[in-house]
Every structure is written in C-alpha cells, then in structure tokens.
Amino acid sequence: MAAHSINRFDYYAAPRAPITWPHAVGVIPRQADCFQHREAVEALQRAVFGGGAAVLCQVLSGTGGVGKTQLAAHYARGCRRDGAVDLLAWVTASSRESIVSSYSRIASDVVAADSSDPEQAACRFLAWAETTERRWLLVLDDLADPADLRGLWPPANPRGRTLVTTRRRDAALGGRSRIRIDVGLFTPAEAESYLAAQLAAFGRQDDRAQIAGLAADLGHLPLALAQAAAYVVDLGLNCAEYRARLADRSRTLSELVPDDSGLPDDHRAALQATWSLSVEHANRLRPAGLARPMLHLAALLDANGIPVDLLTSAPALRHMADHRPAGGAHSQLVPLSVDEAVGALRCLDRLSLADHLSVGSRQRVRIHGLVQRTTRESLSTSERDTLAVTCAEALIAVWPTFACESSLEQALRANAEALISHAGSALWQSGCHPVLLRTGESLGATGLVAAALSYFQALHAEACRNLGSDHADALTIRHYLVTWQAEMGDLGNALTEFAVLVEDRLRVLGPDHPDTLAARGDMAAMQGRAGDPAGAGVSSAEVLHDSLRVLGPDHPQTLTARLNVAHWAGATGNPIAAVKDCEALFADTARLLGPEDRRTRAVRLHLALWRGEAGDPAGAVLDFEQLLTDQLRVLGPDHPQTLNTRHDLARWRGKAGNPEAAVAAFEHLLIDQLRVLGADHPDTLTTRHDLASWRGEGGDTRSAVSALEDLLVDRLHLLGPDHPDTLTTRANLAYWRGKDGDPAGAVIATSELLADRLRVLGPDHLDTLTTRHNLAQWRAEAGDPAGAVVAEAEVLADRMRVLGPDHPHTLSARHHLAQWIGKAGDPQDAAVALGRLLVDQLRVLGPAHPAILATEASHAFWSEAAQHE
Structure with missing residues (x-):
C-alpha cells in the first residue's frame, strides 16, 4: 500500500558523532604471502625523506601486476603501526568518479560533508587536508589516467603525505612536488x-x-x-x-x-x-564447473564488495546450473545448492582470483578490477547481455522492496551502479529493468534526495531514447522523477508536472489502467501537500470510486485509495471520521493481507495518528506501543520503519502530557538513527527537530533555541533556503525565541518568514496561514494585543474560506482571537466569543477533546473578568 507522509513536527539533523583518531578509511589490501622486501621498498623510503627534507607526494609507477599496491600497502601499514598518521585513507583511483566518491566518503567522516553532492564533498575534504594539523596519508591506488586527478591532487600540507600507484609514466606524474618511483618486475x-x-x-x-x-x-x-x-x-x-x-x-x-x-x-x-x-x-575443483560461471557473474558487479547473498541468489544459482558441465551428478536438471555456490567462491579464492571476506556480520567478495575486465572482455556481446540481465534479476531477488539496513543498502546500490555501467542497453531489452528503478529508489530512501532526482532525470532521458516517451515504463520513470522533485521541496512545479503526467497516462493507457489510477492518487496526495487538503480529499474520493469500479474492493490499490481518503478526512479537520475509516480499513487489510503485512502496519500507523488527533493521545500512545512491539519482532530494531514508529511514539508521549519521556525517547532514537541512517538522513533531521521542540515544551527553551539554530544551518546547507523543511525550522526557531523571552525578535523573524512563505507556498497554504497566526500571537506577546486582534481576525476569515468553519485550525483561530480581544480590554466580548466557540467545539470535537478543557478555562477566566470590570 502506498505510503503517504504523515504530518509531524518539522524536523532537522544533529552534528555527527565525533570520529575517533587515528582514523582509517578504505580497506588496505592484506599483505601478500612471502612478501619480498625488494629494492622498491627502500626506494620508497628514500623518496619520502630524500635529501633530508620530506617530499609530500610519491608516485609508484609500473606495469600492472608488478606489486605497486602491495608496496603501497606495506608502507601504509608501517605508518599505521608506527603511529605516524592520524588519518589513513585508501582510495581506489581507477576513475575520476571513483576518486570523487572516495573523497566524498572521507569528507563524510572527517568534516560531516553531504555525500549527496560528491564533487562538493570532495572539495571540502581537500580544503580540510590543506589546513588541518592532523597527520594524514592518502593512498591513491591504481590511477588509470593522470587527468582524473585534475583539480583533485591532494594539497601540499607538511602534515600530509600522498602515495599514488599507477601504470602510467606521464610527465604530469613527476616534477618538483612529486617523486616518481619506477616499480619494475621482481629481479x-x-x-x-x-x-x-x-x-x-x-x-x-x-x-x-x-x-x-x-x-x-x-x-x-x-x-x-x-x-x-x-x-x-x-x-x-x-x-x-x-x-x-x-x-x-x-x-x-x-x-x-x-x-x-x-x-x-x-x-x-x-x-x-x-x-x-x-x-x-x-x-x-569441487564443485566442478562452477567457478567460471561464478567469475562471469562477479565480473559485472562491484569490485570492492559483492554480497555473497547476491551471488547465491536464485537467479545466480540458475545461471551456474545452466553453465556447469552436463551429465552424471552435475546435470542441469539437478538444482544447484547455496553451498555449491559458496564452494565456487572458495575455488576462486584459492586461486587468488577473488577474496572471500567477512565484513561485520555479512560476507563479501572482492575481486580485482583487472580480473573483472579481463573476464568481461572474454565474453561475447550476447553472453554479456545475458549475464547483465541475470545480475539484475539477482539484485532484485535480494534487495528488500522497502528500506533495509544501511550498509546492505549501500552495498546493493554500489553493485547495481557497477552493473548498470557495464550493461549497456541489455537492461532495456524488454523495457526498463526493475533494477534501474530500484537503484534510484535506494538513493532517495537513504536520504540522497538530490541524487535520486538527478538519477531519474538521466534515466528518463535514457528511457526516451530506448523506449520512446509514451512507453509505459518511461511514464513510470516520470512518476518517480516528479515524486523526487516534490521531495526536494519544489511542490508547485511537481504538482504541475504530475498533472501533465496524469493526462499522458490517460491518453496512452486509458482512464481505467492501474498506473493511471495510481498517478491520480499520488497527484491527490501532492495536491494536499502543496496546500489544498480539501482538494486532495475530493480527488482521493474520486480515485477510490473508480478503483472500486475497476479493481474491486479487495485490490491493494483500492485499499490504498481508502487509506488516502481517511488521511485527507483527518487533514481537513475531521479526525473522528479518519479514525472510523482506518478502523474499518484495518479489519479489511488484516483479513485480506494478514496482520503483519506492511500495508496493514501502515493502516495501524494512520489509525494511531488520527486517534491522537481526535483527542485521545493516550490511546495513540497505546496503539504505537503495540505497533512497535510487532515491528521489533517482524522487522528488527534497526529497520527504518521501526525507527519511525519509535519517533511517533515519542511524539505522542509528549502530547499525552509527558514531555520528559518524549525527550528521553528522542535522545535514544537519535543515537540509533545516527548509527543506522547517518546524520544527513531526513528521518535523523526530523528527530533532531522534535527533540528540540520537546525540550522546549519541557521548559528548556534555551536548549530548544540552540538546537534549532544548529538545525537551520544544516537544513540550509542540505536543502536550500526555500525547502518547506527549512522554512518550518525557521518558524519553530522564531517560536522558541519568543518563548525564551524575546517576543519582539519573534515578531521580526516571523515577519521575514511570512514573506518567504507567501512567495514559495502562496497565500492559502496551511503553513502560510499558520505563520500569519503566529505573527499575530507574537504581536500580542510583544505588547500589541489590539494589533493582534486585527491580524487574527484576518487570519480567521481566510481560514473560514480555505478550511471551513469546523476545521481545528479555524476553531483554534477563534480561541486566540477571543483571548486577544480580552487582553485588548474587552473581557465581555471575549467571554461571549468563547461561549459560542464551546458550543461548536462540543459539536465538532466531542466532550473529551483536550481543546474543550482549554476553552472552558479561558471562558471562565474572561467571564469572571467581565463581572469585575
């Protein structure tokens, strides 16, 4: 069932946990058996300190296979053993992209750079290396082309050393700042x-x-x-x-x-x-006949680490079974076992064709890029195409549909990217292979939203070339493209593009095609996110009507449409209806899909949310606790959905009146999200935001302001000034500055924010209306209750027009307007307005809603004030 965003607090991202020095990045190759302490070892030592002055860059140059990498590794291990470096980084330099990617990973560790922009992160690392007092050694292994280092040469910092291995002997590799050491064959x-x-x-x-x-x-x-x-x-x-x-x-x-x-x-x-x-x-070697087809598979994947699960998946087993010798016990009719596939890997490991390693709790296979290249070049075009499709199917077989543990996600994506670079047009022969879509989804799911958007832009151009712009797969790629455009914060243009996409799907596929219905449903959701929840509700109801007619009541897309209708009912001010709809939907999804299906869990999550919004925060806490228990059992503690449920549970504990418990829960959650997701992931940023907010709710307003100031810096850097999340951070920062004793500053900050929200979101967006409401509040707090009355009356009129008279935001505006009327000197009118509000709140929200208690208290206060006037 398609997941749609749930309105939460606005969120943000904490500084990374400091790294431990000395620090290593990349894997130094293990020392070869019977390592020869040959002349090149001494030549390298002389080059480093030749003439008594340290030379900062050495280049080991020679033909492939002469042992340049082993010499570099020997030197690096010595530096690490002797405590001569604080940072030791091993970079595979076989392409510019690989260098930039490695620099980006180093920058992510040492300067908390944003890895979604590898070029910028690489520049940040080089700037750090130029000025740091830390001692560093950077090994650039297997440099294929000196031009790949243009603009990327490590700086000449006396605290740093650079060691390059390469087959090249270009003049650019020598000169005064570098000593080239020609590494020859063994004597x-x-x-x-x-x-x-x-x-x-x-x-x-x-x-x-x-x-x-x-x-x-x-x-x-x-x-x-x-x-x-x-x-x-x-x-x-x-x-x-x-x-x-x-x-x-x-x-x-x-x-x-x-x-x-x-x-x-x-x-x-x-x-x-x-x-x-x-x-x-x-x-x-036993199992006979399997090492070669295993090597063929590995040749198209990531040289730096192929998960063993990928090479032992069902598609991989079928490939090896199809290519092993026929006859006897090894007939193609006999299924291949995982143990036999692992045995094939061990055969390759024995012959030094691959390294079968254990990395943490998972096994990886590393294979030299030159071995891969030699293997690929030994294959015919048709063989390579068939292998590419097999590898793609293997990736899909082991790649979880929804977010998985981050190191596995990164490894699978790296293998997919390597495969795509070798596959050519093979993955377009029968349309767009699903692995192409999954790779882009993975970028976005791990927080690399900008990278996901760029990926789908390029993928759409390739789809148009291979399939044509009206092909169903090209339209699907456009669907992803517009989705990530919206996630980047460009909701207005994304909504426009989605409308065009729906028209094209109607034209190409017809109104009753499931893809057309899905596009309409997602466009409705985007309509709501862009500031029109009422329109989203109407559109979602139309999609549900057509889904029932075309697909039937039990189809998963119909269930999704029902969930969307329930969500927008709640978002437009009727959480009680949303609860009833979700309760009925939960019974149906549990019956049709099972209680542990992800779509059933999604319904449970919405049910808990709207139960809380309907005035029962304690019931929401109970629902989220039960959901979390099931997710821990089914998904495990580090699954992103489990972490998200912990977030929602912490939030509703705070809303149920226990801000201290919310703060403690968010603090523990943030530690785990930093470990599992990283500091720049959107969910981590969300937790930082809510942690700050609940610290403020618990009375520590100074801490809330400081944390939100840090978050704003990070969101400006990661998302830009106009992203909705950045604007929300500014709104909350202004709020807590006001609560911390600076209402005049809150007025200024909120006024500036209002101008930007009007420009970015438009005048009728809920966030714009909320900003106008906040501005009125801070004017009252700053000593201008009369001005607040005028401003809030205007807000109330617009909320009545946009949201209707019964929306909680409209009712809230009436409450605040009455309060400021009283503070402006008219307690009688305030009491009358609050009395009328009570009647409407009881009708709309019910007698148990917490807002009723707040209105009753205000009514009693101003009634008494009017009597003593």
Whole structure:
C-alpha cells in the first residue's frame, strides 16, 4: 500500500558523532604471502625523506601486476603501526568518479560533508587536508589516467603525505612536488626466492633451474607468480609440467587480448595466460564447473564488495546450473545448492582470483578490477547481455522492496551502479529493468534526495531514447522523477508536472489502467501537500470510486485509495471520521493481507495518528506501543520503519502530557538513527527537530533555541533556503525565541518568514496561514494585543474560506482571537466569543477533546473578568 507522509513536527539533523583518531578509511589490501622486501621498498623510503627534507607526494609507477599496491600497502601499514598518521585513507583511483566518491566518503567522516553532492564533498575534504594539523596519508591506488586527478591532487600540507600507484609514466606524474618511483618486475633472484618460498610453505621442493625458468617464463611479474604458485600447488604439478602447459596456451590466449589494453605487450600475454589457467583450474575443483560461471557473474558487479547473498541468489544459482558441465551428478536438471555456490567462491579464492571476506556480520567478495575486465572482455556481446540481465534479476531477488539496513543498502546500490555501467542497453531489452528503478529508489530512501532526482532525470532521458516517451515504463520513470522533485521541496512545479503526467497516462493507457489510477492518487496526495487538503480529499474520493469500479474492493490499490481518503478526512479537520475509516480499513487489510503485512502496519500507523488527533493521545500512545512491539519482532530494531514508529511514539508521549519521556525517547532514537541512517538522513533531521521542540515544551527553551539554530544551518546547507523543511525550522526557531523571552525578535523573524512563505507556498497554504497566526500571537506577546486582534481576525476569515468553519485550525483561530480581544480590554466580548466557540467545539470535537478543557478555562477566566470590570 502506498505510503503517504504523515504530518509531524518539522524536523532537522544533529552534528555527527565525533570520529575517533587515528582514523582509517578504505580497506588496505592484506599483505601478500612471502612478501619480498625488494629494492622498491627502500626506494620508497628514500623518496619520502630524500635529501633530508620530506617530499609530500610519491608516485609508484609500473606495469600492472608488478606489486605497486602491495608496496603501497606495506608502507601504509608501517605508518599505521608506527603511529605516524592520524588519518589513513585508501582510495581506489581507477576513475575520476571513483576518486570523487572516495573523497566524498572521507569528507563524510572527517568534516560531516553531504555525500549527496560528491564533487562538493570532495572539495571540502581537500580544503580540510590543506589546513588541518592532523597527520594524514592518502593512498591513491591504481590511477588509470593522470587527468582524473585534475583539480583533485591532494594539497601540499607538511602534515600530509600522498602515495599514488599507477601504470602510467606521464610527465604530469613527476616534477618538483612529486617523486616518481619506477616499480619494475621482481629481479630474477627475487622471483626465484618468491616461488621457492611459496612452494616450500606447502612442503614442496622443485628443481632450482625449473623454478628460475618458470620465473623467467612469467616475466618475473609478481601477480603472475602468485597465481602460478597456487596453480602448481593445488593441481599437484611440478614447475616443468606447468611451463609446458603455459607455453602451449600462451600464444592462443594472446590472440584474445584486445589492442586497447593499457598493459605492455611483452608481459600481457603471459599474465592473461596465467589467469586463464587459474580459472580453468578453479573450475575443475569441487564443485566442478562452477567457478567460471561464478567469475562471469562477479565480473559485472562491484569490485570492492559483492554480497555473497547476491551471488547465491536464485537467479545466480540458475545461471551456474545452466553453465556447469552436463551429465552424471552435475546435470542441469539437478538444482544447484547455496553451498555449491559458496564452494565456487572458495575455488576462486584459492586461486587468488577473488577474496572471500567477512565484513561485520555479512560476507563479501572482492575481486580485482583487472580480473573483472579481463573476464568481461572474454565474453561475447550476447553472453554479456545475458549475464547483465541475470545480475539484475539477482539484485532484485535480494534487495528488500522497502528500506533495509544501511550498509546492505549501500552495498546493493554500489553493485547495481557497477552493473548498470557495464550493461549497456541489455537492461532495456524488454523495457526498463526493475533494477534501474530500484537503484534510484535506494538513493532517495537513504536520504540522497538530490541524487535520486538527478538519477531519474538521466534515466528518463535514457528511457526516451530506448523506449520512446509514451512507453509505459518511461511514464513510470516520470512518476518517480516528479515524486523526487516534490521531495526536494519544489511542490508547485511537481504538482504541475504530475498533472501533465496524469493526462499522458490517460491518453496512452486509458482512464481505467492501474498506473493511471495510481498517478491520480499520488497527484491527490501532492495536491494536499502543496496546500489544498480539501482538494486532495475530493480527488482521493474520486480515485477510490473508480478503483472500486475497476479493481474491486479487495485490490491493494483500492485499499490504498481508502487509506488516502481517511488521511485527507483527518487533514481537513475531521479526525473522528479518519479514525472510523482506518478502523474499518484495518479489519479489511488484516483479513485480506494478514496482520503483519506492511500495508496493514501502515493502516495501524494512520489509525494511531488520527486517534491522537481526535483527542485521545493516550490511546495513540497505546496503539504505537503495540505497533512497535510487532515491528521489533517482524522487522528488527534497526529497520527504518521501526525507527519511525519509535519517533511517533515519542511524539505522542509528549502530547499525552509527558514531555520528559518524549525527550528521553528522542535522545535514544537519535543515537540509533545516527548509527543506522547517518546524520544527513531526513528521518535523523526530523528527530533532531522534535527533540528540540520537546525540550522546549519541557521548559528548556534555551536548549530548544540552540538546537534549532544548529538545525537551520544544516537544513540550509542540505536543502536550500526555500525547502518547506527549512522554512518550518525557521518558524519553530522564531517560536522558541519568543518563548525564551524575546517576543519582539519573534515578531521580526516571523515577519521575514511570512514573506518567504507567501512567495514559495502562496497565500492559502496551511503553513502560510499558520505563520500569519503566529505573527499575530507574537504581536500580542510583544505588547500589541489590539494589533493582534486585527491580524487574527484576518487570519480567521481566510481560514473560514480555505478550511471551513469546523476545521481545528479555524476553531483554534477563534480561541486566540477571543483571548486577544480580552487582553485588548474587552473581557465581555471575549467571554461571549468563547461561549459560542464551546458550543461548536462540543459539536465538532466531542466532550473529551483536550481543546474543550482549554476553552472552558479561558471562558471562565474572561467571564469572571467581565463581572469585575
């Protein structure tokens, strides 16, 4: 069931928890077995402190596989072991995008930068690195093109060091500020020593002449030597037998090497032959025939971490079963097990073709980008297209439809992005593959709203090229695009775009198509968010009528339409009707979908909300407590929906008269949201806002002002000055400044806010009307009750026109107007107005509503004042 926003307090984002120094970012590769302390190690040390003065940047340059990365890792581990650095960052520099992304992640840690704008975050990191007193070492591993570092070279800060590994020898990598160290192959002695040591580690001895010959055959290339040693040991060969196989296959494999490779030709064939032999050897290990198809899958995914669950999903198992040898126990008709797939990963790990790692509670597979590239280039176009679709289906199979634990979400999105970059048009062959939509959804769901909007803009352009603008999938992408445009705060333009989308769906799909009905329902919701809840209610009722006719009463979209009607009934001032509608809907969703279905939980959430708004905050607390218990059992404590329910529960505990309990609950929730979601996630910002508000309600107005001031800085940075959340933060900051003893300042701040809300939202938006009401209140508090009477009378007239006479906001305006009439010197008229208000409140809200008690108290006060006048 589609989820729609629930009106909460306006929310905001706390500073990140400080990081612990020393700090490391990225994963340093593990030290190779039998690491050779060769001349390049000493050359690097001399380069760092050559001539007695420290040189701030060293560039390790050489052909692929010579061990540049291992040398850099050896140096980095030494710096960490000796306590020589406070920040150690390992950056995969294979593309500019990768560099910017890594800088962005570092900036997110050290300066709390917004990772939704990676370029800006990278600039912030470089600025920090230029001025910090912290000692840092930045390793830029596998730089593919010096041009990728244009504008991104780490600064020349005496407290910092930069180490670059690259295959390139461009002049741009040298000069006065950088020392280039040419890393060559192993010397013959080093290569022979390495091979002998590897064999001896497994109790193997071999002829020294054959060891020397094999080292020479492999060009003394460290990576090739490592794989050859594993192959010789695991297959039980001697060096002479291996040399014969290598010689027999190298010329054939060299013909498969593309001309555009960046590796020198004289070493490239041997390296390719070694990898080819390693793959074949891994493929013969038990479970036989599975290592190669597993490697093919991994070649299209994220080199830095592929979740094992992804490679053992049902689509992945089908792919491997389809490509294993036929006959006997390994017939394609025999289903493949997860254990067999994991066994295939272990085969690749044994042959050094992949690293099978445990990261926290989850297993990941890391595979060198060059191995991936070699594997991809060995496939035909049709094979790559088929693999791309398989990987996409695997991602969809393991990717939760709704928000999941953040590290898993990030890993799945990184793999999807890698797949998309390799897939070409394969994911458009039968329309837009769902993984393309899920990737964009993930960006927005994790708080990267701007990135989600940019993603769907680009995706829509691609859909138009591949499918045409009227294709159903292109229209669906537009639906997502407009949704994220609204989330960025551009509600007016988003509503206009949604209206155009509905017209196009009516034209292309017809009025009764489910996608047309869904678009109409979401447009109604946006209509309400843009300031027309009454119009949203009417539109939602029309959608419900058509959904009942077209889809029937039990269809999930019909249930969604019923929930929307209930929501807008409450939002337009009839929470009692909303409660009744939600109670009936809950019974139907529980019957049709089950009590633990996410859509049933959504109805329960709305029911709790409107129960509270209908004047029963204690009942709302009880409902939210029961919902939270079920979510903890079904979803777990860190699921975003569980965290959101904790937020709602804390809020209603405060509304039920216990602000201290609300503050304590929000404080604990904020800790968990910072850990799970991050400091910039919208839900985290929301909790910061409500925590400040309830501290104010508990009497600590100074703390509320300080927290809201910090929040406003963050929301201006993250969202911009015109986003509704930014404007709401300004409204609440003005309110608590007034409560903290500065009503005159509150008048000024609220007046400025009113001008911006009129410009951004228009005169009839609920938030604009609320701002006018607040301005009248602060005028009264600042000593101008007569001016407040005039202003509030105008607000009341407009609320009557926009919301109707029975809306809670209209009734609230009547209460405040009567109060200020009394303060302006006319207690008799105040008492009369409050008496009339009581009659209407009893009729609309019922006798148990808390607003009745407030009006009765005010009526009694002004009645007594009138008698003593």
